[in-house]
Amino acid sequence: MADDAPLHAGEKRFFSESLMVELANALETRERVSRRQIEDLNARRALTGEPFDRLLIREGIVAEEEVLRELSALSGIPFRHIVDLKIDPSAVGRLHPRAALRHKVMPLEIRGGVMTLACCRVPDMAAADALRMLLDLAVDWVLCTETDITRTIKHFYGLGAETIESMPDRPREEDTTIEGPDVSDDTADAGVIRFVNQVISEAIKMEATDIHIEPFELGLRLRYRIDGILQDIPIPKGVARLRKAISSCVKIMADMNIAERRKPQDGRIKVRSGRDEFDLRVSILPSSFGETVNLRILNRKAMFIELEDLGLTESQMPAVTYLSSLPHGVVLLTGPTGSGKTTTLYALLARINTPEVKIITVEDPIEYQIHGINQIQVHPQIGLNFASILRSILRHDPDIILIGEIRDTETADIAVRSALTGHLVFSTLHTNDAPSAVTRLADMGIEPYLISSCLEGAAAQRLVRRTCRVCREEVTPDDVVLEEIAAACPDRMDPARFFRGRGCPDCNFTGYRGRIGLFEIMILDDDIRSLIVHQRPSNEIRRTAIEHGLVTLRNDGWNRVLDGITTVDEVMRVARKVDAPAAKR
Numbered sequence: 001m002a003d004d005a006p007l008h009a010g011e012k013r014f015f016s017e018s019l020m021v022e023l024a025n026a027l028e029t030r031e032r033v034s035r036r037q038i039e040d041l042n043a044r045r046a047l048t049g050e051p052f053d054r055l056l057i058r059e060g061i062v063a064e065e066e067v068l069r070e071l072s073a074l075s076g077i078p079f080r081h082i083v084d085l086k087i088d089p090s091a092v093g094r095l096h097p098r099a100a101l102r103h104k105v106m107p108l109e110i111r112g113g114v115m116t117l118a119c120c121r122v123p124d125m126a127a128a129d130a131l132r133m134l135l136d137l138a139v140d141w142v143l144c145t146e147t148d149i150t151r152t153i154k155h156f157y158g159l160g161a162e163t164i165e166s167m168p169d170r171p172r173e174e175d176t177t178i179e180g181p182d183v184s185d186d187t188a189d190a191g192v193i194r195f196v197n198q199v200i201s202e203a204i205k206m207e208a209t210d211i212h213i214e215p216f217e218l219g220l221r222l223r224y225r226i227d228g229i230l231q232d233i234p235i236p237k238g239v240a241r242l243r244k245a246i247s248s249c250v251k252i253m254a255d256m257n258i259a260e261r262r263k264p265q266d267g268r269i270k271v272r273s274g275r276d277e278f279d280l281r282v283s284i285l286p287s288s289f290g291e292t293v294n295l296r297i298l299n300r301k302a303m304f305i306e307l308e309d310l311g312l313t314e315s316q317m318p319a320v321t322y323l324s325s326l327p328h329g330v331v332l333l334t335g336p337t338g339s340g341k342t343t344t345l346y347a348l349l350a351r352i353n354t355p356e357v358k359i360i361t362v363e364d365p366i367e368y369q370i371h372g373i374n375q376i377q378v379h380p381q382i383g384l385n386f387a388s389i390l391r392s393i394l395r396h397d398p399d400i401i402l403i404g405e406i407r408d409t410e411t412a413d414i415a416v417r418s419a420l421t422g423h424l425v426f427s428t429l430h431t432n433d434a435p436s437a438v439t440r441l442a443d444m445g446i447e448p449y450l451i452s453s454c455l456e457g458a459a460a461q462r463l464v465r466r467t468c469r470v471c472r473e474e475v476t477p478d479d480v481v482l483e484e485i486a487a488a489c490p491d492r493m494d495p496a497r498f499f500r501g502r503g504c505p506d507c508n509f510t511g512y513r514g515r516i517g518l519f520e521i522m523i524l525d526d527d528i529r530s531l532i533v534h535q536r537p538s539n540e541i542r543r544t545a546i547e548h549g550l551v552t553l554r555n556d557g558w559n560r561v562l563d564g565i566t567t568v569d570e571v572m573r574v575a576r577k578v579d580a581p582a583a584k585r
Contacts, residue, residue, distance in 0.1 A: 012141065013075040015124040020052040022074050023067070032062050053121060068120075068143045075122050077141045082106075082118065082148035083471045083504035087156065091115060097157040097236065099134055103127055106144070106152045114138045120146040151505030158236040159202055159222065160195040192245045196253070200280070200295070202233075204273045206508060209297055213250075215243045215290030227465045227515045228338055231508060247284060247291040254282040262286055269295070298367060307347045310340075311517035313559070315551075319457070319521045324348050329456035330419045332406075334431040340463045340517055341428045342367065345402060348426065349373060352400065361402035362389045378404070386411040394418060403427035412444045419454035432576070433553065434458040434522040435542040438532055452529040460520040462553055462574040464566045465512035468501035472511075475500050477568045484577075485562070488555040492562045500567050516565055518575060520553040 013019060027033045033056070041055045050058075053071065057064045065079075072079035091107040094115065100106065103123075108116040115137040123131075123141060132139045153161070199222065203211050208224035215221075219240040222233045239246075251258045254267030269280040281296040312320060323331045333341040346368065353359060353372050361370075364378035364386070374396075376389055386403060387410040393401065405428045406412045419425045431440050437458040441451050475498050477485075486493045501511025522528075522545045531541050546552065551559075557571030 012077055013122070014128060015051070015122045019071070019074060019122065023053060023070055026070055026074065027056075027062060027067075032066070037061060051121070064145050068145065071122050072143050077122060077143050079143040080118075082144050082152055083502065083506075085118070085142070085144075087152070089156075092156045094135060094137075095131075096134075097161045099131065100153055100157060101161060103131060104146070104149055104153075105131070106149050106156070108142065110137065114140050116140045116142060118142045118144045118149060118152075120144060120149045148505050151508075154202070155234060155505065155509060158234040158239075160198045160239070161236045189245075192242055192249050195239070195242070196246060196249045200271060201273065203295075203297060204271075204278060204299075207514075211293075211295040211297065213246060213293040215287065215292065217289050220246075226508065226510075227512055228463055229465070229510075231510065243290045247293055250282060250293050250295070251284065254280075256282070256284065261291060305343065305347055307351050310344055310347055311560075312519060313556075316519055316521055319523055320348070320459075322523070323457045323459075323521075324352050326424055326456055328419055328422045328424055328454075330415060330425045330427070330454045331456055332437045332458040333426070333428045333461060334434060334437050334458060335428075335461045336430060338463070339461050340515075341461055342404075344459075344461060344517070345426055345428070346370065349400075349402060357399045358397065359400045359402065360393045360396060360398040361404070362386055362393070363402075363404040374398075387414055390414040390418065394421075394423075398423060400424045400426070405429070406441075406444070409445045412441060412446050416441075416446055416450050416454050420450070429458075431460070433538075433542065434460040434520045434550070435538045435545060438541055439538045442535070448533050448535050452524075452532040455524055455532075457521065457523045459522070460553055462518045462557075463515045464518055464557060464560065464570040464574055465510075466514040466516055466565055467499050467567055468504065468507035468511055468513045470506040470513075471502040471504035472499045472564075473502055474498065481568055481572075485558045488558045489562060492559070496562055497564065498561060498568065499564055500569075511567075512570075516560065518553050518556045518560065518571075520551065520556065522550050 024033070024038045028035060028038060041052055041059070041061075044050070045052055045055060053067055056062045056067055068079045071077070085108055087106070088109040091110045094110065095105075095107045095117075104120055105123075106118040108118055110116075115135050117131065117139055119141060120143070122143070128139060128141075199211060199213070203224050206224060206226055208226045209228075210225035210230075212223040212225070212230070213220065214223070219237070220235065220243050222235050222239075223230045224233055225231075248258045250256075250269075251265070251267070253269045254265075256265045256267045263286065265282075265284045267282045269282055271278050271280060276299060279298040281298065283294045283296075285292045285294075307320065308317070333344055335341055349359060349361075349370060353370070355372075358374075359372075360374045360376065362376050362378060364380075366375050366377050369375065376393070378385055378389065386405075386407065390401070390403070390411065391414065401415075401418055401423050403411065403415055403425065406415060415425050415427060429437050429440050431437050435458070438451060438455065441455070442448060477498055485496070501507055501513075503509035503511050507513040524532075525548060527544055527548065528541060531544060542550075552575075554571060554575040554577060557566070557575050560566045561568055561571055
């Protein structure tokens, strides 16, 4: 556990009718339920057989945590949040997944010949005796919420363990020569479908953007990309024998050819989770030990977020508002793939999309449809590329043009000339920082005087993970880091607090949940334009921009650290250190 002292001691009471009566009376005394509600629940309990405490929680009459705390006082079994408990992997290995799932219990530790189990309701005597005999150990108990128990079981025993455990044993894959879907009976078929549905459902719940199912010689690996980082998702050992059946199931859902295992295939799956619809882009590649499956999860609602929700500070918003309200010019967003550039562009377009403005976008691919905006899909295989489309759309009198990415000299040249003829052009470039956008355009062959004339601003962007609010704890960074932060933000160091996440079920034991943007916004002024015309290097442009108030990505990150939003490690991961004078906030 969290310390060496015993977690609990003393006599415990198990589930009984008298315990439920005492629970009802205690809640009534505290005016949390009325006598009529108690009578209604008891009548329903007589019909359904569902316990009184579960009915209280399911009907939303009393919060689960409040019910468990009351039961803790009555039964002598302590209530804890799972995040406050240390889980010993050796204890987890002593209890079979089927037993953990059946009784909905989570092993915590073994100490002095006693196994401590976390449960989401007071156990009855029969279950307690069954587990004691199964473990051949004395058993002690801790009460936790059902959500904590469910998430922790999934993390330690593997996603879909209940489905795999319920399926009949199947022959090893290498022992069979049957081609096609590796499904031998209806029970296994249904089990594979349930498992794949669980994989997709859990990815959506965890707000993953990608699902990777990868076969290897000794097993199958499942990973989700969450908050931009690939995370291993534990799966039961028995899943490895179903690798062919899993890929076949995905193929059927995506309307692919299940008999073809030698060529790559692409498809789509539409799924609904609650009220939201999701579009899954499926890609299957043949590999040495089977077919690798990738599913990209696209959620229409997740894309349309407000500009204020991106992570822009109050000091950065005026600069973004200024750039988006210009009558003409080029505005560039820079950063690597996956840094949130497209999301920022959509947020900008949503802000300026009015009936008085005509907006045309050229994208590859069009990820989401935006009402009121003309969006064009690039098709290079038929000659419909960025450059050819841009030449045509200028005849449609747009006010604002969005180019998904400036990839070549021809596209860059048309974008620049469009800006010079009175259009506001938004686009993206793959550069490390905002000043490097200038040298990148020059490398593409754009004349410096044209860059100086049309480029109005460039914003570099990165995404950092937010510290989990449930399990965060205060820490002290290294002295070297503290010195750098103090130099960057001298007016914010007294007092300064730093946090990190310990890891809990709410953040999938990573310490992070959600992401926020870091921004480096450079607006061109006369001094910077003069440097561009004279073809000065990007480090000189950067130095001048910082002297004129540019806040670098790293310094913007330190401000987020001091706000308690992210961690020192995250900022150091995504924003490199540059040798330039520190900028004040």
